[in-house]
Amino acid sequence: MWKPDRRSKKPLYQQIADDMERRILYGEYPPGSFLPSERKLAEQIEVNRSTVIQAYEELRAKGIVESSSGSGTRVSKRLLGVTPSLTPNWRAYARGGTFAPNLPMIRRIREVLRERGSIIDFASGELSPDLYPNQAIQQLLREAPFEAPLGYDDPQGFLPLRETLVSFLDKQLNIRTTESSILITSGSQQSLYLITQCLLAPGDAVAIEDPSYSYSLPMFQSAGLRLFRIPVHENGIDPEEIESLFRQHRIRMIFLNPNYQNPTGSILAASKRPRLLKLAAELGIPIVEDDPFSLTSFDNRPPANLKSIDAHGSVLYVGSLSKIAASGLRVGWLIAPQTVVKRLADARQQMDFGLSVVPQWLANEFLRSGLFDRHIRFLRDALSRKQLHLMTALNRMLADKFSCIPAQGGLNSWLKLNQPVDDSKLLEESLKRGVVFMPGTVFGSEPGYVRFSFARPADHELESGIQKFAQALHALND
Amino acid sequence: MWKPDRRSKKPLYQQIADDMERRILYGEYPPGSFLPSERKLAEQIEVNRSTVIQAYEELRAKGIVESSSGSGTRVSKRLLGVTPSLTPNWRAYARGGTFAPNLPMIRRIREVLRERGSIIDFASGELSPDLYPNQAIQQLLREAPFEAPLGYDDPQGFLPLRETLVSFLDKQLNIRTTESSILITSGSQQSLYLITQCLLAPGDAVAIEDPSYSYSLPMFQSAGLRLFRIPVHENGIDPEEIESLFRQHRIRMIFLNPNYQNPTGSILAASKRPRLLKLAAELGIPIVEDDPFSLTSFDNRPPANLKSIDAHGSVLYVGSLSKIAASGLRVGWLIAPQTVVKRLADARQQMDFGLSVVPQWLANEFLRSGLFDRHIRFLRDALSRKQLHLMTALNRMLADKFSCIPAQGGLNSWLKLNQPVDDSKLLEESLKRGVVFMPGTVFGSEPGYVRFSFARPADHELESGIQKFAQALHALND
Incomplete structure (x- = not known):
């Protein structure tokens, strides 16, 4: 964030006016668009509001901005000549699209x-x-040979990382899977985004926990899903509620965080898990098991994941390094049947052509070295x-x-x-x-x-x- | 990709049957789902089709799979007991969502x-x-100090990289911008995805070049846009066509690749550019300038970008490292007015919580070192x-x-x-x-x-x- 130089001979207000003029000319604020409010800018660059007012006065005197009472200061539409500029109405464009705002x-x-x-x-x-593995990361960057190809990656993600995950998940969590069942994602958020975008349609009913982290995600709203809520007790949800929700609302998917649930920290009782899986299989409803925390188990004895005891193939498993290593790495994984993995990988190609190979290479080196343990x-x-x-x-x-x-x-x-x-x-x-x-x-x-x-x-x-x-x-x- | 071991004493068909049984039990192919066709699997693992047929026979004899004539081999629904398993109908789920397939x-x-x-x-x-900068990347990984924070990144992307880009784009392409006008993306694909998803609505009319790389992107179809095409001549499009398209169809955005256009390699004549910008500004239509190639200019004299001569603020500029360094880095940038950048950054948070800091750090080191030049x-x-x-x-x-x-x-x-x-x-x-x-x-x-x-x-x-x-x-x- 730019801030005025208090040791300069040029007055603060003049520095601010000059900087803002540059931003306007460079397109950060095109003709017709609004400058930040005086209060907000003053806070951001740590000056008195009166100094910003003076700076905006200066720009007004030069004809660069104009103020309309109550609606703030905007860049002059006549900035570029006698006829008003008809730059795109960026505000209207930015109101388009389908992303709901945060709460x-x-x-x-x-x-x-x-x-x-x-x-x-x-x-x-x-x-x-x-708590991040800062030293391990630095050591790996310095010492591990970078042998990953620098072209577009496999749509499902870097194969050596997927192979490492197969043994990692087996060893750490008793989850048995194959490298072709894994989609590397940039984290749980992307996994959930792909699931809601590709496997569900607007209007579909889904079950989430109450309270639930999912409730705080505008993503569910943006996808037009109808959310039905299952109370989380001390021992997690009551599986029988799934059945009544299905009868009433034809829920098409269940989102659960069975281990150390966010926000309650509760654990879905081990005794309830087989019944839950049986019900889901009988009703043909997939369970999305969001599992960011299992490996943080304080006594290193996390309850057996749904995925690890799912004989029917009803569970989509979502994991990541964000809460067990570092969120800034942006490496996560989704485990699903082939049909689903292929579909999600294909859709992700349309969004971003896949993930950078660099963090995937780094995550692979980290997980297969002794450094992770x-x-x-x-x-x-x-x-x-x-x-x-x-x-x-x-x-x-x-x-x-x-x-x-x-x-x-x-x-x-x-x-x-x-x-x-x-x-x-x-x-x-x-x-x-x-x-x-x-x-x-x-x-x-x-x-x-x-x-x-x-x-x-x-x-x-x-x-x-x-x-x-x-x-x-x-x-x-x- | 798994392949049978030809030196093993176990017959090939038996190895294949065992491997497939494991994949079935591990959930890659849940009950009711289809195995790969015999022809396809035979090609993939490089055996005769008859060997795969024999392997599938073996699985059929064990009751693990069943064949229905014409529709292929599927995993038995009774795999887990007497009553058929009602695993989710993954095929039906995978048909949901809004992503159009590739051509x-x-x-x-x-x-x-x-x-x-x-x-x-x-x-x-x-x-x-x-042609990738393999040695430079290896050198930077080994030698450049990794000082980036490992937590969630700024929604607009790693600030030091944005600051480097401000001087990089000025020096290389005469594009003057500010760090707050830049959104770091994972490449042009993500930039275009964000633009089509956040600034346009289904049914909106947009103009693309004819022929055009955009035409090959199912992304435009998935977003429900109506595409209108402007012929690309030896010297690029005729700007006057914009006006008639606007009158007829109310196009809301123009997608252009003015320098070394994909696929034609043509250049939009410098003499046409001011007129194009003027028209776009008068009609209030944004131009998306997709610019992957400028820096590849064989004589290092790319024509001045639209963005660099855009006084009205009508241009959204899209660039990346994919075609000038390495696509696997997944680092790109979008330059837009504040209102737009903030909106796109916010939507991207909902999709994936932003980019990994590691490739952004690496790109920053690369661009600001002498290695890029x-x-x-x-x-x-x-x-x-x-x-x-x-x-x-x-x-x-x-x-x-x-x-x-x-x-x-x-x-x-x-x-x-x-x-x-x-x-x-x-x-x-x-x-x-x-x-x-x-x-x-x-x-x-x-x-x-x-x-x-x-x-x-x-x-x-x-x-x-x-x-x-x-x-x-x-x-x-x-």
Whole structure:
């Protein structure tokens, strides 16, 4: 982000006006388009609003921009001559297409995270940077020979990585599969996007968990799916609900996160799994098993995945490196029957001609080296320690104000507050105090629930973050 | 691809049966799904068809598969017990969604390329592997410090790469832009996908060139766009046609490849460009400038891009490393006004949470090092030499049977055959002789045109490839 130079002799407002003029001439803001509001730009480049007002005045005096009361400052349509320029109406174009926006509360949280780097972040369901295998990655880049072909890749992804995954998944999770059943994706998001775009049609009914991470994904809305929700209890969903949903709404697919569910951290009881699979097979409904967290299992004993006990072939399995190594690698995998893998691979070619071979090569080197095993042990310990810190802080500072079943894996703790609370007020009070979390309503739960991701804050932030949160809660109840 | 071990004591058919049984049990072929046809499998694993028949017999005897006459061999539905398994009807699911298939001729060519590695390939519009900057990539991986953050990336892409691109595009192509106007994509395909998905709606009319690479992209069909075509002459399209298309069909966007157009290799005359831009601005229609080839200009003097002379802000500029470095890197860029970039970045987050940081880091190191300049000089020389070889061979072996204006950049030569010819017969005759090319009809032209990509074959294949092609043409005219 450009910022004015405070040591320069040129006045700040003049620097801002010059920079903005350049941006306008270079097409960032074409004739007729709106400049950022004075308040927003002032925040971004860290100057007083009055300085931005002065800069915009300067541009107005030069005839580069014009203001219409109430609607902001826009680039002059007569910038290029006497007749108004009829540049495309970019705003109208940008309103087209079929992508639904994010939930307002998620947008608000993302905005805060972008603008306030110092806030204590319990909201992002992501590892903190010191939990990434930074050294392993650097070592592999430096030392592993790069022997991957630099042309377009196989539509299903880099074959050596798929072969490594066959033994990796067998060893780590007892999942037996073949290299031709694997589609390498850029992560679970792309896997889910391909599934919703290619295997379902607008109007189709699908079942998701309640609460559910899927609820927070505008992707489901964008695809025009009708979402029906199955309550998640302490031991996961009740399989029998599948049948009644099928009878009532003809659901065509079930999205589940059976191990350390996001957001509740719960586990679908092992005893329920065979029944669930049997029902799905009898009804002919695929189950999408979203499984980002199994390998984070604190005691290294994740419950057996649906995929690993699926004799009927009803499960589409979705995994990735995002939560067990680093999200920025963008490497994930989807396991499915040939018919499905081929279809999804074909559609992905139309979208982006497939993935870069570089991260796939790197992921392959990482998974087949001893470096992954060392990393995942380190990660399990760190996550288990962080969750313990979080629970200790919660118990000390919120005592009887909440209930929470400690998770046994994953990145998230799910709290029920014992008093009624207004989610968005609690969020705003917390933001004021420098801490952010995900209100349960974001995942479709009723108000009064909170998801804390304990993986993202630094160790020393866990306690002070909960202290700030406790103060926010306290302020609300006064 | 698995293949039976010919040195093993176990008979071939038994090895095949065992391998297939494993694939069935591991879910590659769930109950009720079809196995590959005997002919296809025999080709893939390089055995006689009778051996595959014997293997399938074995599986049939064990009750694992069943054959219904005419419809092939399918996995038994009773595989898992007495009652038939009601696994999801994957075939029906795979028929859902909105992705149009590739043109049959393109599918045919891709299949041939997959199965016959030794064929001389004039069809793929891609660099041959020895033209990739292999050594530079290896050197950078080994030596450049990896300092990119491993978390989720900025939705617009890795900022250091965008900053490098600002000076790179200014220096190389006189394109002046700002880092906030750039969206890093995985290549032109993703840029075009985002544009068609986010800025246009089904039923919208758009203009493309005739012939045009866009015509070969099912993406346009999948998005439900109505395509209207503007003939490409020796000096590119006639801008005045835009206006009449607008009056008649209200076209909402224009897709052009002005420099070394794919497939014709033609250049939109510099004298036509200001008029085109003026018309687009007056009508308020965006021009998508697809520009994969400018930097391949054989004499390093590409015509000034539309983007570089676009004062009205009507141009969306699409570039990538695929044709000037390596397609497997999957790094491209789109330059657009803020409103558009933000919208596309947001939609891309929904599809895949953005790009891997690793290839972006690598591309940044490559572009800002001296290695790129050295590589692009080498590439220009090589391409110019290859085209010369191709033209020499054509002149020698086809003499007066064709006409062709030699390209001044890009990867393609466009031939008009002087005699009428049946495209698909010519293709089949050529395949028989071990050479493949793109018939012009694939790009929407009338029969009798041929696109030769001279970048893909090895130098020594150029002459023998044309010889085989000449023989095929000869056989057809006999």
